[in-house]
Amino acid sequence: MKTLAGVNPLDNLRIVLVNTTHPGNIGAAARAMKNMGLSELYLVAPLKFPADEATWRASNAADVLERAVVVETFDDAIADCGLVIGSSARERTIPWPLLDARRACEQAYREASKQKVALVFGREDRGLTNEELQKCQLHINIPSNAEYSSLNVAMAVQVIAYELRMAHLANDQPIDVMADWDFPFAQADDIERFYTHLEQTLSEMGFLKADAPKQTSARLRRMFQRTRLDAMEINMLRGILSSAQYWVKKARGENS
Amino acid sequence: MKTLAGVNPLDNLRIVLVNTTHPGNIGAAARAMKNMGLSELYLVAPLKFPADEATWRASNAADVLERAVVVETFDDAIADCGLVIGSSARERTIPWPLLDARRACEQAYREASKQKVALVFGREDRGLTNEELQKCQLHINIPSNAEYSSLNVAMAVQVIAYELRMAHLANDQPIDVMADWDFPFAQADDIERFYTHLEQTLSEMGFLKADAPKQTSARLRRMFQRTRLDAMEINMLRGILSSAQYWVKKARGENS
Structure with missing residues (x-):
């Protein structure tokens, strides 16, 4: 194992598919x-590869297929790896260090910041053999429904690749639910002016009076406060209020 | 919405696939x-369903396919849901509350312990339309490689279903910011009726016409969608709209 300083760990993560039957x-x-930023694919004695079905399902990942390394044996696929993780159904005769997908990834x-790491996936119908699993340092289990626990192999790769990407992103900030908003959030004083305008308009309409004013005002305030109004929305709402005021005045014959 | 005590939240989580082209x-x-313990599948106008390819790819999940509900429109698929989450690529003309897959799930x-929740997935080639996304309260983004960010739709379902299962398995529930709300959240169909009423009223007031109707409608929708309206608020807002309509009519001499 040599240290690979400055390397993107995603480039050191190898997906190994063993004896895959369906090229799709x-x-x-x-x-x-x-999709998740991985690129190194090893195929141990696939039944049929290359194949049109594989190319079609790869869609815009044809480059990953083209660079895929086809080898004859399991050992060939993991030879240069410092950590080998095998996917496993949970019940094994010999217990083995087993992590769930998140912690294993x-x-x-x-x-993977310092060495090649292999994540190995078995056959569609029966996974990895006990002999193969015993060549791994760690076993990985994707939590699943006991009534139907067998994931499609490509789906299992998707979940693991997703967790690897999540690990990759872990140092970044989580997505801010309202980051990169298109307008600045309204300032508190603008919001207060809006509430004043709102209450005034609803009074003119006869709405507030009719309907327990304090309770209604509090509920309207709660509703708008939790939405984090932006400056543009305040303008829009005040435009609507002004329009309503115009109609009330006109109906009352107060317009010029 | 009624409280659904004792319900398994996984049973209240609905996967909605919109206009899926490939039955596989x-x-x-x-x-x-x-595999992840979900069972409620809604299909909005699928191109071809039932289909042999779907049955084959479902493997031992034929029961989920058999119980799948096929509907004609997006609205039909979400009508009884208290929370609607749409899967989205990140770049949208109008930003919307966006969570990553983990936090959204x-x-x-x-x-889902108290109401139906829909998770909606769009077309293979272009996802959900802006109009559909604007009917969601939240958008969900699966972190991915900027160079090739488009996941296959079934793969996206797998990642989300996996995260839902992980949430199911988590012992410590984080604090729900809107837990123990005093009124049930409004259902999607009630919310749509409110928007219809809102647009009609703003048209009668001459507000929508004057001010680029589509953009204004989209912005109003975004504002109200992210606030998670409850049933009482919907009633209050519709009362205000009716009052405004009364004054416009009166001003125009149309009242009796």
């Missing part, structure tokens, strides 16, 4: 990988 | 759902 799953896995990502 | 994706989504799961 290889293509779908390649797409899932590229956090560890895989961490270690 | 419907089948793959059904399998992903069942935590919120969806929490709220």
Whole structure:
């Protein structure tokens, strides 16, 4: 193992598919990988590859397929890796260090800053053999419904690739729910002026009087406060209020 | 909305697929759902369903496909839902409250203990339309590689279903900012009726016409959607609209 300083850990994470039967799953896995920023795919003795079905399902990840390395044996696929993680159904005769997808991917990502890490996925119908699993340091389990726990292999790759990307993003700030908003948020004093305008208009309309004014005002305030009004929305709402005031005045014969 | 005590939140989480073109994706989504313990699938005008390809890809999740509800319109699929979350690429002309998959699923799961929650996925080639996204309260984004960010729709369902299961498995529930609300949240169909009433009233007032109607409608919708209107607020707002309509009519001499 050599230290690979300055390397993007995503480039050190290798997806290994063992004896895949359906080429469509290889293509779908390649797409899932590229969507999440992974690029290194090893195929251990696939039944049929290359194949049109793989290319079609890969969509715009044809480059991942083209660079895929086809090898004859499981050992060939993991030879240069410092950590090998095998996907596993939970029930095994010999217990093994088992992590859920999230924690395994956090560890895989961490270690990928200094070495190659393989994440290995087995056959569609029966996963990895016990012999193969025993060549792994860690087993990974994707939590699933006990009534139907067998994920499609490309789907399993998608979940793992997603968790690797989440680990990659963990140092960044989580997405701010209202980041990059198009208008500045309204200032408190502008918002207060809006409430004054709102209450005045509703009074003129006879709405507030009729309907328990304090309660209604409080509810309107709660509703608008929690929405975080922006400056443009304040203008729009005040435009609507002015229009309503115009009609009330006109109806009362108070317009010029 | 009635309180659904003792309900498994996973049973209140609905996956909605809009105008899916490839039946294989419907089948793959059904399998992903069942693997993660979800069962409620709505299909809005799928191109081809039922279909052999869907059944084949569903594997042992044929029961999810058999119980899938096919509807004609987006509105039909979300009508009885108290929270509607739309999957979105990040760049939109009007920014909208956006959460990453993990946080959105935590919120969806929490709220599914008391009401139906829809998670909506768009077309293979272009996702959800702006109009559809504007009927959602929240947008969800699966973090992905900027160079190739478009996930296959069934893969996106898999990631979201996985995160919902992880939320299901989490012992410590984070604090719900709107837990124990005093009124039930408004259902999607009531909210749509409010928008119809709002637009009609603003038209009668001459406000919408004057001020670029589509843009204004979209902005009003964004403002109200992100506030999560409750049933009492809807009544109050509609009362205000009716009052405004009364004054416009009166001003025009149309009242009796």
